Amino acid sequence: MSAMLAETRPDEATATAEVLRGERKRVVIIGGGFAGIAAAHALRHADAEVVLIDRRNHHIFQPLLYQVATAVLSPAEIAAPIRQLEAKQRNVSVLLAEVTGVDLASRTIEAASSGAGVRKIAFDYLVVATGMRPNYFGHDEFARHAPGLKSLGDAEKIRAKILGAFELAATTEDEGERARQMTFVLVGAGPSGVELAGSLAHLVKVTLQHNFHRIDPSKSTIVLLDAGNRVLPTFAEALSRRVTRRLTKLGVKVLTGVKVETVDEQGVVAGGKRIPSATVLWTAGVAASPVPKMLGTKTDRAGRALVDPFLKVVEAPGVFVVGDAASVMQNGHPVPGVAQAAIQEGRYIGRLIAKELKGRKVKRPFSYFDKGNMAVVGKNYAVLERGWLRTSGFLTWLVWAFVHILSLPQLQNRLRVQHQWLWFYFTGQRSSRLIPEQPSDA
Numbered sequence: 001m002s003a004m005l006a007e008t009r010p011d012e013a014t015a016t017a018e019v020l021r022g023e024r025k026r027v028v029i030i031g032g033g034f035a036g037i038a039a040a041h042a043l044r045h046a047d048a049e050v051v052l053i054d055r056r057n058h059h060i061f062q063p064l065l066y067q068v069a070t071a072v073l074s075p076a077e078i079a080a081p082i083r084q085l086e087a088k089q090r091n092v093s094v095l096l097a098e099v100t101g102v103d104l105a106s107r108t109i110e111a112a113s114s115g116a117g118v119r120k121i122a123f124d125y126l127v128v129a130t131g132m133r134p135n136y137f138g139h140d141e142f143a144r145h146a147p148g149l150k151s152l153g154d155a156e157k158i159r160a161k162i163l164g165a166f167e168l169a170a171t172t173e174d175e176g177e178r179a180r181q182m183t184f185v186l187v188g189a190g191p192s193g194v195e196l197a198g199s200l201a202h203l204v205k206v207t208l209q210h211n212f213h214r215i216d217p218s219k220s221t222i223v224l225l226d227a228g229n230r231v232l233p234t235f236a237e238a239l240s241r242r243v244t245r246r247l248t249k250l251g252v253k254v255l256t257g258v259k260v261e262t263v264d265e266q267g268v269v270a271g272g273k274r275i276p277s278a279t280v281l282w283t284a285g286v287a288a289s290p291v292p293k294m295l296g297t298k299t300d301r302a303g304r305a306l307v308d309p310f311l312k313v314v315e316a317p318g319v320f321v322v323g324d325a326a327s328v329m330q331n332g333h334p335v336p337g338v339a340q341a342a343i344q345e346g347r348y349i350g351r352l353i354a355k356e357l358k359g360r361k362v363k364r365p366f367s368y369f370d371k372g373n374m375a376v377v378g379k380n381y382a383v384l385e386r387g388w389l390r391t392s393g394f395l396t397w398l399v400w401a402f403v404h405i406l407s408l409p410q411l412q413n414r415l416r417v418q419h420q421w422l423w424f425y426f427t428g429q430r431s432s433r434l435i436p437e438q439p440s441d442a
Protein backbone atom coordinates (compact mmCIF):
# COMPACT_ATOMS: atom_id res chain seq x y z
CA MET A 1 0.00 0.00 0.00
CA SER A 2 1.33 3.43 -0.82
CA ALA A 3 2.28 5.99 1.80
CA MET A 4 -0.67 8.16 0.84
CA LEU A 5 -3.31 5.53 1.54
CA ALA A 6 -1.57 4.12 4.61
CA GLU A 7 -1.70 7.52 6.24
CA THR A 8 -5.43 7.91 5.67
CA ARG A 9 -7.09 5.45 7.99
CA PRO A 10 -10.73 4.39 7.87
CA ASP A 11 -11.37 5.63 11.42
CA GLU A 12 -10.81 9.16 10.17
CA ALA A 13 -14.27 8.63 8.77
CA THR A 14 -15.74 12.10 8.86
CA ALA A 15 -12.66 14.01 9.90
CA THR A 16 -10.82 16.27 7.52
CA ALA A 17 -7.32 14.93 7.24
CA GLU A 18 -4.31 16.54 5.63
CA VAL A 19 -2.49 13.60 4.15
CA LEU A 20 1.14 13.62 5.21
CA ARG A 21 3.68 14.16 2.48
CA GLY A 22 6.27 11.60 1.54
CA GLU A 23 9.80 12.26 0.32
CA ARG A 24 8.92 12.13 -3.33
CA LYS A 25 6.99 14.76 -5.25
CA ARG A 26 3.32 13.99 -5.55
CA VAL A 27 1.36 14.18 -8.79
CA VAL A 28 -2.39 14.19 -8.24
CA ILE A 29 -4.48 13.26 -11.29
CA ILE A 30 -8.22 13.89 -11.08
CA GLY A 31 -10.13 11.61 -13.45
CA GLY A 32 -9.49 8.06 -14.63
CA GLY A 33 -10.85 8.54 -18.14
CA PHE A 34 -8.80 8.45 -21.33
CA ALA A 35 -6.65 11.46 -20.45
CA GLY A 36 -6.06 10.66 -16.75
CA ILE A 37 -5.05 7.06 -17.40
CA ALA A 38 -2.72 8.07 -20.23
CA ALA A 39 -1.08 10.64 -17.92
CA ALA A 40 -0.62 8.10 -15.12
CA HIS A 41 0.85 5.58 -17.55
CA ALA A 42 3.31 8.13 -18.95
CA LEU A 43 4.54 8.71 -15.39
CA ARG A 44 5.32 5.01 -14.83
CA HIS A 45 9.10 5.51 -14.67
CA ALA A 46 8.95 8.87 -12.89
CA ASP A 47 10.39 9.25 -9.43
CA ALA A 48 7.07 10.52 -8.09
CA GLU A 49 4.08 9.37 -6.11
CA VAL A 50 1.11 9.42 -8.47
CA VAL A 51 -2.37 9.61 -6.93
CA LEU A 52 -5.19 8.93 -9.38
CA ILE A 53 -8.60 9.96 -8.07
CA ASP A 54 -11.91 9.08 -9.67
CA ARG A 55 -15.46 9.10 -8.35
CA ARG A 56 -16.07 5.84 -10.23
CA ASN A 57 -14.09 2.65 -9.75
CA HIS A 58 -14.05 1.99 -13.47
CA HIS A 59 -12.84 3.48 -16.71
CA ILE A 60 -15.49 3.55 -19.44
CA PHE A 61 -14.88 3.16 -23.15
CA GLN A 62 -17.45 5.83 -24.01
CA PRO A 63 -17.49 5.35 -27.80
CA LEU A 64 -19.40 2.08 -27.27
CA LEU A 65 -21.79 3.34 -24.58
CA TYR A 66 -24.57 3.57 -27.17
CA GLN A 67 -24.29 -0.21 -27.66
CA VAL A 68 -24.94 -0.75 -23.94
CA ALA A 69 -27.93 1.62 -24.19
CA THR A 70 -29.32 -0.44 -27.07
CA ALA A 71 -28.64 -3.86 -25.49
CA VAL A 72 -25.88 -5.05 -27.86
CA LEU A 73 -23.25 -5.08 -25.11
CA SER A 74 -23.38 -5.32 -21.35
CA PRO A 75 -21.70 -2.72 -19.10
CA ALA A 76 -18.73 -4.88 -18.05
CA GLU A 77 -17.75 -5.39 -21.68
CA ILE A 78 -16.80 -1.74 -22.18
CA ALA A 79 -15.41 -0.94 -18.73
CA ALA A 80 -12.26 -1.78 -16.79
CA PRO A 81 -11.48 -1.31 -13.08
CA ILE A 82 -9.20 1.69 -12.55
CA ARG A 83 -7.75 0.05 -9.44
CA GLN A 84 -5.88 -2.52 -11.50
CA LEU A 85 -3.45 0.30 -12.32
CA GLU A 86 -2.04 -0.18 -8.80
CA ALA A 87 -1.16 -3.76 -9.69
CA LYS A 88 0.51 -2.70 -12.92
CA GLN A 89 2.31 0.42 -11.79
CA ARG A 90 4.15 0.61 -8.49
CA ASN A 91 4.17 4.40 -8.14
CA VAL A 92 0.36 4.79 -8.54
CA SER A 93 -2.29 4.87 -5.80
CA VAL A 94 -5.91 4.83 -6.87
CA LEU A 95 -8.47 6.59 -4.73
CA LEU A 96 -12.23 6.22 -5.15
CA ALA A 97 -13.47 9.69 -4.25
CA GLU A 98 -15.15 12.75 -5.73
CA VAL A 99 -13.06 15.90 -5.84
CA THR A 100 -15.16 18.67 -4.36
CA GLY A 101 -12.65 21.49 -4.03
CA VAL A 102 -9.28 22.74 -5.21
CA ASP A 103 -7.21 25.27 -3.27
CA LEU A 104 -4.37 26.56 -5.38
CA ALA A 105 -3.00 28.72 -2.56
CA SER A 106 -2.36 25.78 -0.22
CA ARG A 107 -1.85 23.39 -3.19
CA THR A 108 -4.41 20.90 -1.91
CA ILE A 109 -7.55 19.29 -3.24
CA GLU A 110 -10.54 18.05 -1.27
CA ALA A 111 -11.76 14.55 -2.02
CA ALA A 112 -14.98 13.13 -0.58
CA SER A 113 -15.37 9.35 -0.33
CA SER A 114 -18.51 7.65 0.78
CA GLY A 115 -18.04 6.51 4.38
CA ALA A 116 -14.61 8.15 4.72
CA GLY A 117 -15.57 11.82 4.80
CA VAL A 118 -13.58 14.55 3.12
CA ARG A 119 -9.79 14.50 2.98
CA LYS A 120 -7.37 17.13 1.88
CA ILE A 121 -4.64 15.89 -0.37
CA ALA A 122 -1.58 18.00 -1.08
CA PHE A 123 0.01 18.04 -4.52
CA ASP A 124 3.18 19.23 -6.19
CA TYR A 125 1.66 18.76 -9.64
CA LEU A 126 -2.06 18.65 -10.40
CA VAL A 127 -3.56 17.19 -13.56
CA VAL A 128 -7.28 17.83 -14.06
CA ALA A 129 -8.80 15.26 -16.45
CA THR A 130 -12.43 15.29 -15.41
CA GLY A 131 -14.12 15.27 -18.83
CA MET A 132 -17.57 16.56 -19.68
CA ARG A 133 -21.21 16.07 -18.66
CA PRO A 134 -24.45 16.54 -20.62
CA ASN A 135 -25.44 20.14 -21.25
CA TYR A 136 -29.13 21.05 -21.36
CA PHE A 137 -28.38 24.62 -22.45
CA GLY A 138 -30.02 26.30 -19.47
CA HIS A 139 -32.91 23.80 -19.30
CA ASP A 140 -31.72 21.43 -16.59
CA GLU A 141 -35.38 20.49 -15.98
CA PHE A 142 -35.25 18.52 -19.30
CA ALA A 143 -32.86 16.04 -17.65
CA ARG A 144 -35.74 14.44 -15.72
CA HIS A 145 -37.44 13.26 -18.90
CA ALA A 146 -34.51 13.14 -21.33
CA PRO A 147 -31.50 11.29 -19.90
CA GLY A 148 -28.06 11.97 -21.39
CA LEU A 149 -25.54 9.26 -22.17
CA LYS A 150 -22.31 9.60 -20.20
CA SER A 151 -22.06 6.76 -17.71
CA LEU A 152 -22.89 3.05 -17.52
CA GLY A 153 -25.80 4.00 -15.23
CA ASP A 154 -27.16 6.31 -17.96
CA ALA A 155 -26.80 3.57 -20.57
CA GLU A 156 -28.64 1.04 -18.41
CA LYS A 157 -31.37 3.56 -17.66
CA ILE A 158 -31.83 4.26 -21.38
CA ARG A 159 -31.86 0.54 -22.18
CA ALA A 160 -34.57 -0.07 -19.57
CA LYS A 161 -36.58 2.88 -20.92
CA ILE A 162 -36.42 1.62 -24.52
CA LEU A 163 -37.24 -2.01 -23.72
CA GLY A 164 -39.87 -0.98 -21.15
CA ALA A 165 -41.63 1.17 -23.75
CA PHE A 166 -42.32 -1.90 -25.92
CA GLU A 167 -43.64 -3.83 -22.92
CA LEU A 168 -46.07 -0.99 -22.14
CA ALA A 169 -47.04 -0.64 -25.80
CA ALA A 170 -47.93 -4.32 -25.84
CA THR A 171 -50.20 -4.06 -22.81
CA THR A 172 -52.14 -0.84 -23.41
CA GLU A 173 -55.51 -0.82 -25.19
CA ASP A 174 -55.18 2.87 -26.02
CA GLU A 175 -53.96 3.39 -29.60
CA GLY A 176 -52.62 6.89 -28.85
CA GLU A 177 -50.67 5.68 -25.87
CA ARG A 178 -49.31 2.74 -27.87
CA ALA A 179 -48.03 5.12 -30.54
CA ARG A 180 -46.49 7.33 -27.83
CA GLN A 181 -44.69 4.35 -26.29
CA MET A 182 -43.40 3.35 -29.72
CA THR A 183 -42.04 6.81 -30.56
CA PHE A 184 -38.41 7.53 -29.70
CA VAL A 185 -37.03 11.05 -29.92
CA LEU A 186 -33.30 11.72 -29.89
CA VAL A 187 -32.29 15.32 -29.38
CA GLY A 188 -28.91 16.07 -30.96
CA ALA A 189 -27.59 14.71 -34.26
CA GLY A 190 -23.89 14.56 -33.42
CA PRO A 191 -22.10 11.18 -33.46
CA SER A 192 -23.86 9.89 -30.31
CA GLY A 193 -27.35 10.75 -31.62
CA VAL A 194 -26.63 9.26 -35.05
CA GLU A 195 -25.14 6.06 -33.61
CA LEU A 196 -28.00 5.60 -31.14
CA ALA A 197 -30.61 6.23 -33.83
CA GLY A 198 -28.99 3.71 -36.20
CA SER A 199 -28.76 1.03 -33.53
CA LEU A 200 -32.33 1.66 -32.39
CA ALA A 201 -33.58 1.30 -35.98
CA HIS A 202 -31.92 -2.11 -36.21
CA LEU A 203 -33.33 -3.12 -32.81
CA VAL A 204 -36.93 -2.42 -33.80
CA LYS A 205 -36.68 -3.94 -37.29
CA VAL A 206 -34.53 -7.00 -36.66
CA THR A 207 -33.91 -7.90 -33.03
CA LEU A 208 -37.47 -7.42 -31.78
CA GLN A 209 -39.08 -8.94 -34.87
CA HIS A 210 -41.73 -11.57 -33.90
CA ASN A 211 -41.09 -10.94 -30.19
CA PHE A 212 -44.56 -9.47 -29.63
CA HIS A 213 -47.90 -10.80 -30.91
CA ARG A 214 -49.83 -7.63 -30.06
CA ILE A 215 -47.52 -5.01 -31.56
CA ASP A 216 -45.16 -4.73 -34.49
CA PRO A 217 -41.97 -3.04 -33.22
CA SER A 218 -40.88 -2.27 -36.80
CA LYS A 219 -43.80 0.24 -36.91
CA SER A 220 -42.00 2.34 -34.28
CA THR A 221 -41.15 5.95 -35.02
CA ILE A 222 -37.58 7.14 -34.43
CA VAL A 223 -37.03 10.88 -34.69
CA LEU A 224 -33.58 12.47 -34.69
CA LEU A 225 -33.81 16.21 -34.01
CA ASP A 226 -31.20 18.92 -34.22
CA ALA A 227 -31.28 22.70 -34.04
CA GLY A 228 -28.39 22.88 -36.53
CA ASN A 229 -28.88 22.52 -40.25
CA ARG A 230 -27.32 19.07 -40.68
CA VAL A 231 -26.40 15.85 -38.91
CA LEU A 232 -22.76 15.27 -37.85
CA PRO A 233 -21.81 18.96 -38.03
CA THR A 234 -18.12 18.22 -37.33
CA PHE A 235 -17.87 16.07 -40.48
CA ALA A 236 -17.71 17.28 -44.08
CA GLU A 237 -21.07 18.19 -45.61
CA ALA A 238 -20.90 15.40 -48.18
CA LEU A 239 -20.57 12.77 -45.41
CA SER A 240 -23.32 14.41 -43.47
CA ARG A 241 -25.65 14.09 -46.49
CA ARG A 242 -24.74 10.42 -46.91
CA VAL A 243 -25.50 9.77 -43.26
CA THR A 244 -28.88 11.48 -43.53
CA ARG A 245 -29.74 9.28 -46.54
CA ARG A 246 -28.62 6.18 -44.68
CA LEU A 247 -30.64 7.04 -41.58
CA THR A 248 -33.72 7.73 -43.69
CA LYS A 249 -33.27 4.35 -45.38
CA LEU A 250 -33.19 2.75 -41.94
CA GLY A 251 -36.50 4.42 -41.12
CA VAL A 252 -35.21 7.28 -38.94
CA LYS A 253 -36.95 10.65 -39.39
CA VAL A 254 -34.21 13.28 -39.46
CA LEU A 255 -35.43 16.77 -38.56
CA THR A 256 -32.77 19.49 -38.69
CA GLY A 257 -33.11 23.21 -38.00
CA VAL A 258 -35.63 22.36 -35.28
CA LYS A 259 -35.20 23.65 -31.76
CA VAL A 260 -36.56 21.74 -28.78
CA GLU A 261 -38.70 24.04 -26.64
CA THR A 262 -40.10 21.66 -24.03
CA VAL A 263 -39.41 18.17 -22.77
CA ASP A 264 -42.00 16.71 -20.39
CA GLU A 265 -43.57 13.38 -19.45
CA GLN A 266 -45.68 13.45 -22.65
CA GLY A 267 -42.77 13.98 -25.03
CA VAL A 268 -41.26 17.06 -26.67
CA VAL A 269 -42.37 20.28 -28.24
CA ALA A 270 -39.99 21.08 -31.09
CA GLY A 271 -40.31 23.78 -33.71
CA GLY A 272 -43.75 24.62 -32.26
CA LYS A 273 -45.08 21.05 -32.71
CA ARG A 274 -45.67 18.45 -30.05
CA ILE A 275 -44.24 14.99 -30.63
CA PRO A 276 -45.81 12.56 -28.13
CA SER A 277 -43.07 10.20 -26.97
CA ALA A 278 -42.39 8.11 -23.88
CA THR A 279 -38.66 7.95 -24.62
CA VAL A 280 -36.75 11.17 -25.20
CA LEU A 281 -32.97 10.88 -25.15
CA TRP A 282 -30.56 13.80 -24.88
CA THR A 283 -27.54 13.57 -27.14
CA ALA A 284 -27.27 17.29 -27.79
CA GLY A 285 -24.48 19.03 -25.98
CA VAL A 286 -21.79 18.75 -23.38
CA ALA A 287 -20.35 21.05 -20.74
CA ALA A 288 -17.21 20.59 -18.67
CA SER A 289 -17.35 18.96 -15.25
CA PRO A 290 -17.37 21.51 -12.41
CA VAL A 291 -13.71 20.85 -11.48
CA PRO A 292 -12.02 23.29 -13.94
CA LYS A 293 -14.16 26.08 -12.41
CA MET A 294 -12.87 25.11 -8.94
CA LEU A 295 -9.40 26.25 -10.05
CA GLY A 296 -10.76 29.81 -10.09
CA THR A 297 -8.85 30.47 -13.32
CA LYS A 298 -10.16 31.28 -16.82
CA THR A 299 -12.69 28.97 -18.47
CA ASP A 300 -14.53 29.12 -21.79
CA ARG A 301 -18.33 29.20 -22.25
CA ALA A 302 -18.59 25.43 -21.87
CA GLY A 303 -16.67 25.58 -18.56
CA ARG A 304 -13.43 24.14 -19.98
CA ALA A 305 -10.20 25.50 -18.54
CA LEU A 306 -8.21 27.76 -20.84
CA VAL A 307 -4.69 26.37 -21.00
CA ASP A 308 -1.52 27.44 -22.79
CA PRO A 309 0.07 25.41 -25.61
CA PHE A 310 1.81 23.28 -22.94
CA LEU A 311 -1.60 22.47 -21.38
CA LYS A 312 -0.63 24.52 -18.32
CA VAL A 313 -3.03 26.73 -16.46
CA VAL A 314 -1.24 30.03 -16.91
CA GLU A 315 -1.94 31.52 -13.50
CA ALA A 316 -1.12 28.31 -11.60
CA PRO A 317 2.36 26.76 -11.83
CA GLY A 318 2.36 22.95 -11.83
CA VAL A 319 -1.35 22.75 -12.67
CA PHE A 320 -2.47 21.20 -15.98
CA VAL A 321 -5.82 20.44 -17.57
CA VAL A 322 -6.15 17.73 -20.22
CA GLY A 323 -8.80 15.93 -22.27
CA ASP A 324 -12.35 17.20 -22.67
CA ALA A 325 -11.96 19.48 -19.63
CA ALA A 326 -9.36 21.60 -21.43
CA SER A 327 -9.86 24.25 -24.07
CA VAL A 328 -6.77 23.97 -26.29
CA MET A 329 -6.23 25.87 -29.52
CA GLN A 330 -4.01 24.59 -32.29
CA ASN A 331 -3.41 26.44 -35.59
CA GLY A 332 -6.38 28.65 -34.75
CA HIS A 333 -8.75 25.70 -34.25
CA PRO A 334 -9.87 24.07 -31.01
CA VAL A 335 -8.51 20.56 -30.41
CA PRO A 336 -11.66 18.36 -30.62
CA GLY A 337 -13.22 16.69 -27.58
CA VAL A 338 -12.50 13.13 -28.72
CA ALA A 339 -10.81 10.14 -27.13
CA GLN A 340 -7.65 10.38 -29.26
CA ALA A 341 -7.08 14.00 -28.27
CA ALA A 342 -7.58 13.12 -24.58
CA ILE A 343 -5.11 10.23 -24.78
CA GLN A 344 -2.50 12.31 -26.58
CA GLU A 345 -2.86 15.22 -24.12
CA GLY A 346 -2.68 12.90 -21.11
CA ARG A 347 0.43 11.19 -22.47
CA TYR A 348 2.06 14.54 -23.27
CA ILE A 349 1.48 15.92 -19.80
CA GLY A 350 2.71 12.76 -18.06
CA ARG A 351 5.95 12.97 -20.06
CA LEU A 352 6.26 16.71 -19.43
CA ILE A 353 5.96 16.24 -15.66
CA ALA A 354 8.39 13.29 -15.73
CA LYS A 355 10.93 15.53 -17.49
CA GLU A 356 10.39 18.43 -15.11
CA LEU A 357 10.96 16.06 -12.19
CA LYS A 358 14.37 15.31 -13.67
CA GLY A 359 15.09 19.04 -13.81
CA ARG A 360 14.63 19.20 -17.59
CA LYS A 361 12.39 21.58 -19.45
CA VAL A 362 10.00 20.64 -22.24
CA LYS A 363 10.35 23.05 -25.12
CA ARG A 364 7.87 21.58 -27.59
CA PRO A 365 4.21 22.50 -27.05
CA PHE A 366 1.44 19.91 -27.32
CA SER A 367 0.65 18.97 -30.89
CA TYR A 368 -2.50 17.02 -31.74
CA PHE A 369 -2.18 14.34 -34.38
CA ASP A 370 -5.60 13.85 -35.93
CA LYS A 371 -6.10 10.16 -36.72
CA GLY A 372 -9.54 10.85 -38.17
CA ASN A 373 -13.17 10.91 -37.18
CA MET A 374 -15.57 8.01 -37.47
CA ALA A 375 -19.26 7.38 -36.87
CA VAL A 376 -21.27 4.22 -37.38
CA VAL A 377 -24.82 4.21 -38.74
CA GLY A 378 -26.56 0.92 -37.98
CA LYS A 379 -25.18 -2.38 -39.26
CA ASN A 380 -22.61 -2.48 -42.08
CA TYR A 381 -22.19 1.26 -42.53
CA ALA A 382 -19.78 3.83 -41.11
CA VAL A 383 -18.24 7.10 -42.23
CA LEU A 384 -14.63 8.15 -41.87
CA GLU A 385 -13.01 11.52 -42.37
CA ARG A 386 -9.28 11.96 -42.17
CA GLY A 387 -7.83 15.10 -43.72
CA TRP A 388 -8.85 14.98 -47.38
CA LEU A 389 -9.91 11.31 -47.11
CA ARG A 390 -13.66 10.72 -46.82
CA THR A 391 -15.06 7.23 -47.01
CA SER A 392 -18.29 5.49 -46.11
CA GLY A 393 -19.92 2.08 -46.38
CA PHE A 394 -19.20 -1.50 -45.45
CA LEU A 395 -15.38 -1.42 -45.64
CA THR A 396 -15.31 1.70 -43.49
CA TRP A 397 -17.57 -0.09 -41.05
CA LEU A 398 -15.08 -3.00 -40.91
CA VAL A 399 -12.29 -0.50 -40.18
CA TRP A 400 -14.48 1.07 -37.49
CA ALA A 401 -15.06 -2.34 -35.87
CA PHE A 402 -11.37 -3.24 -36.02
CA VAL A 403 -10.22 0.10 -34.56
CA HIS A 404 -12.77 -0.08 -31.75
CA ILE A 405 -11.89 -3.66 -30.81
CA LEU A 406 -8.20 -2.73 -30.64
CA SER A 407 -8.88 0.39 -28.59
CA LEU A 408 -10.81 -1.34 -25.81
CA PRO A 409 -9.03 -1.04 -22.47
CA GLN A 410 -8.08 -4.66 -21.80
CA LEU A 411 -7.79 -8.02 -23.52
CA GLN A 412 -10.88 -9.47 -21.86
CA ASN A 413 -12.98 -6.54 -23.15
CA ARG A 414 -11.66 -7.16 -26.66
CA LEU A 415 -12.45 -10.87 -26.57
CA ARG A 416 -15.90 -10.37 -25.07
CA VAL A 417 -16.91 -7.58 -27.44
CA GLN A 418 -15.65 -9.53 -30.46
CA HIS A 419 -17.70 -12.51 -29.34
CA GLN A 420 -20.85 -10.43 -28.80
CA TRP A 421 -20.46 -8.67 -32.13
CA LEU A 422 -20.11 -11.93 -34.05
CA TRP A 423 -23.25 -13.27 -32.38
CA PHE A 424 -25.08 -10.03 -33.05
CA TYR A 425 -23.87 -9.83 -36.67
CA PHE A 426 -24.99 -13.30 -37.66
CA THR A 427 -28.18 -13.63 -35.61
CA GLY A 428 -29.34 -10.03 -35.18
CA GLN A 429 -29.86 -10.87 -31.50
CA ARG A 430 -28.66 -8.74 -28.60
CA SER A 431 -27.61 -10.54 -25.47
CA SER A 432 -28.12 -7.71 -23.01
CA ARG A 433 -31.89 -7.18 -23.32
CA LEU A 434 -32.49 -6.71 -19.62
CA ILE A 435 -34.85 -4.45 -17.72
CA PRO A 436 -33.43 -4.63 -14.18
CA GLU A 437 -35.99 -5.12 -11.41
CA GLN A 438 -36.53 -2.23 -9.05
CA PRO A 439 -35.13 -3.17 -5.61
CA SER A 440 -37.97 -4.35 -3.35
CA ASP A 441 -38.37 -3.24 0.29
CA ALA A 442 -38.67 -6.79 1.53
Ligand SMILES: Cc1cc2nc3c(=O)[nH]c(=O)nc-3n(C[C@H](O)[C@H](O)[C@H](O)COP(=O)(O)OP(=O)(O)OC[C@H]3O[C@@H](n4cnc5c(N)ncnc54)[C@H](O)[C@@H]3O)c2cc1C
Pocket residue numbers: 030031032033034035036053054055056058059060062063064065066097098099100129130131132149150191192289291322323324325337338339340342374
Ligand atom coordinates in the same frame (compact mmCIF):
# COMPACT_ATOMS: atom_id res chain seq x y z
C1 LIG B 1 -21.72 8.62 -25.61
C2 LIG B 1 -20.36 9.10 -26.04
C3 LIG B 1 -19.82 8.61 -27.23
C4 LIG B 1 -18.56 9.02 -27.65
N1 LIG B 1 -18.06 8.51 -28.81
C5 LIG B 1 -16.81 8.84 -29.19
C6 LIG B 1 -16.22 8.25 -30.35
O1 LIG B 1 -16.85 7.44 -31.04
N2 LIG B 1 -14.94 8.59 -30.66
C7 LIG B 1 -14.21 9.48 -29.90
O2 LIG B 1 -13.05 9.76 -30.19
N3 LIG B 1 -14.75 10.07 -28.82
C8 LIG B 1 -16.02 9.76 -28.44
N4 LIG B 1 -16.58 10.35 -27.34
C9 LIG B 1 -15.80 11.37 -26.63
C10 LIG B 1 -14.76 10.75 -25.75
O3 LIG B 1 -15.31 9.70 -25.00
C11 LIG B 1 -14.18 11.83 -24.85
O4 LIG B 1 -13.56 12.79 -25.68
C12 LIG B 1 -13.18 11.26 -23.87
O5 LIG B 1 -13.81 10.37 -23.00
C13 LIG B 1 -12.53 12.38 -23.06
O6 LIG B 1 -11.65 11.80 -22.15
P1 LIG B 1 -11.37 12.50 -20.75
O7 LIG B 1 -10.33 11.67 -20.09
O8 LIG B 1 -11.12 13.94 -20.94
O9 LIG B 1 -12.75 12.40 -19.97
P2 LIG B 1 -13.58 11.11 -19.54
O10 LIG B 1 -13.20 9.94 -20.34
O11 LIG B 1 -15.00 11.55 -19.55
O12 LIG B 1 -13.11 10.85 -18.04
C14 LIG B 1 -13.34 11.77 -17.01
C15 LIG B 1 -13.22 11.03 -15.70
O13 LIG B 1 -13.21 12.00 -14.65
C16 LIG B 1 -14.00 11.51 -13.57
N5 LIG B 1 -14.46 12.67 -12.81
C17 LIG B 1 -15.23 13.70 -13.23
N6 LIG B 1 -15.44 14.57 -12.23
C18 LIG B 1 -14.80 14.08 -11.15
C19 LIG B 1 -14.65 14.54 -9.80
N7 LIG B 1 -15.19 15.68 -9.38
N8 LIG B 1 -13.94 13.77 -8.94
C20 LIG B 1 -13.39 12.59 -9.35
N9 LIG B 1 -13.50 12.13 -10.60
C21 LIG B 1 -14.18 12.86 -11.50
C22 LIG B 1 -15.12 10.74 -14.26
O14 LIG B 1 -15.70 9.79 -13.37
C23 LIG B 1 -14.37 10.10 -15.43
O15 LIG B 1 -13.90 8.81 -15.12
C24 LIG B 1 -17.83 9.95 -26.88
C25 LIG B 1 -18.37 10.44 -25.69
C26 LIG B 1 -19.62 10.00 -25.26
C27 LIG B 1 -20.19 10.53 -23.98
